[in-house]
Amino acid sequence: MRPGLVRPDAGQRGRNxxxxxxxxxxxxxxxxxxxxDTQTVVPIPGSLAKLLTQGALPLALLLVVVANRRGVVRPQLFLVxxxxxxxxxxxxxxYAEFFASATFRAGRMVLFILVLWLLSPFFGRRDLLLLRCHRICLSVILGTVYLGALLSPGLAFAFQGRLSGVIWPIPPTQVAHYAAVLLGTSLLLWMCRVVVGRHAALMVVFxxxxxxxxxTRxxxxxxxxxxxxxxxxxxxxHVRVRRTVAVSVATGALVAVVFASPLTVWLLRGQSAEEANRLTGRTNVWSAVAEIDRPWIEDLFGWGLSNQSFDGLPxxxxxxxxxxxxxxxxxxxQGAVLLLLLLTALVHVRGPQRAIALFLVAYCTVASITETGLxxxxxxxxxxxxxxxxxxxERREEAS
Incomplete structure (x- = not known):
């Protein structure tokens, strides 16, 4: 095909x-x-939930093969x-004592990363495709949280007065995670003038x-x-960024001074200062982990993927x-992944891609202290x- 000519079906194929x-x-x-494991508006059997979530992974593999038929991958140290x-x-x-469950989890992890490898040709796109997909997923999940709160507000706030998902059972910590990522990316897209003010305002409030x-603190x-x-x-x-930062700092300082007492009560969530310092009992489990004595090979490589609990406690x-x-x-x-992304972002050209990447890396680094998942x-x-x-x-070619 001569340069400059576009196949008639190229646009539709790209959209598909x-x-x-x-x-x-x-x-x-x-x-x-x-x-x-919480109550929902419509009870969902655990076996059905596992079927849906675990079955989604082979479905993702099947779909990504359709999107990347040639099996092209791009060199990506993050994925390495x-x-x-x-x-x-x-x-x-x-070599784990719980061989079957640990090996099953490891196999799913390998399959998960294989799907990411097959998605690598869609990394670096100018249209921010994966970011858009990510934000759509976050919006859909939060939409179910809103729906659950409207249908059964008592059930949605049953856990210590904190919002949970009750259409699909989502704990408050994860509701906060999804909302925080959507909020941060929406603000940054607006500050970089990628999205218009009306759309950004809607997503920020949402x-x-x-x-x-x-x-969730x-x-x-x-x-x-x-x-x-x-x-x-x-x-x-960016002038808009400077103005937004100035207004945010001034507003935050004013709110902190005027509402210092209510904010303190809100942050403590009915806990004592000692309980808050122990991170709601988390440090007790961490101390117990630090005291375990195991062979050097297990100390170096662990004892296999588990449900991320210790002695029955998260x-x-x-x-x-x-x-x-x-x-x-x-x-x-795990530390190398975060450090790699941080260093890559620091040398990346200034713009929305760099800013959002820095936000995501910083957010995940802070959240990783009291949340599992990395x-x-x-x-x-x-x-x-x-x-x-x-x-x-960025590159123009796409997988085909």
Whole structure:
């Protein structure tokens, strides 16, 4: 075909492929969607939930083969590190005491990363395709949270007055996570003039309300730090960013002074200062993990992928959970992923891609202290995959 000529079906094929990529991302998101053991508006059997979430992964593989028929992959150090993490987890799981469950989880992790590899030709697109897919998934999930709150507000706020998902059972911490990521990316897209004010305002309100209602301190802190880091990367080149930062700082200082007492009560959530300092009992579990004595090989590579709990209690820290399951090797790979994305963002050209990637990396880093997910397939890994896609050099060719 001569340069400059476009095949008649190229536009339609491109649109179809974008739709398929969106379906792949949706299937990946369904695969990692948290299923809490809580009451819902319509009861969902656990076996059905597992069938839906676990069945979404092979569906994602099938769809990504349709989108990337030639099996093309782009060199991507981020995915190489995730692959090494999966290989280490698989090796440890083969010798785990809970062989069947650990090996099953490791196999799903390998398949998850394989789908990301097959999506790599869609990294670095000028139309921010994966970011758009990610935001659509977040919007749909939050839409179900809103629907549940409208249908059964008592049930939605049954857990200590914090907003939960009751159409699909989603704990408040994850509601806050989804809302925070949607809020931060919406603000940054508006500050970079990628989206118009009316659309941005709608998305900001849509995501801010569940973030506050979920009453999750880690997500609030993470979104503030993430926005500060991202805004700093745009501060010199965008007048709108400078104005927004100035107004936000002034407003935040005023609110902190005027409403200091109510804010303190709200942040404590009825806990004592000692309970808050112990992070709602999380530090007790972390201390117990630090005291375990195990062979050096398990200390280095862990004892296989688990449900990220210790003695029946949730670990609630990506770093501690990764150490338990994948040892110091896993902790090192997890840290390397975050460091790689941060360094790549710092040398990337200034713009919305860099700012949003910095926000996602900063958010996931802060959230990883009291949330699990960076060492196994999760919404946090999808956040980081979006960051990696934004930082990938642009190219015109697409997989076919």
């Amino acid at each position: 492929r974008r739709v398929v990529v969106g379906l792949v991302w949706g299937a990946l998101f369904l695969n990692v969607l948290t299923f809490a 590190l995730l692959t090494l993490l999966a290989v280490g987890a698989t090796a440890a799981s083969l 995501s801010f309300l569940p973030l506050v209602a979920a009453h 880690t997500a609030l802190l993470a979104v503030v730090i993430g926005m500060a880091v991202a805004s700093a990367s745009l501060f010199l080149g 670990i609630d820290s990506s770093w501690v959970a990764t150490y338990v399951d994948q040892g110091w090797f896993g902790v090192g790979m 060492g196994a397939p999760s919404a946090y890994v999808l956040d980081l995959a979006v960051a990696a896609a934004l930082l990938m050099p």
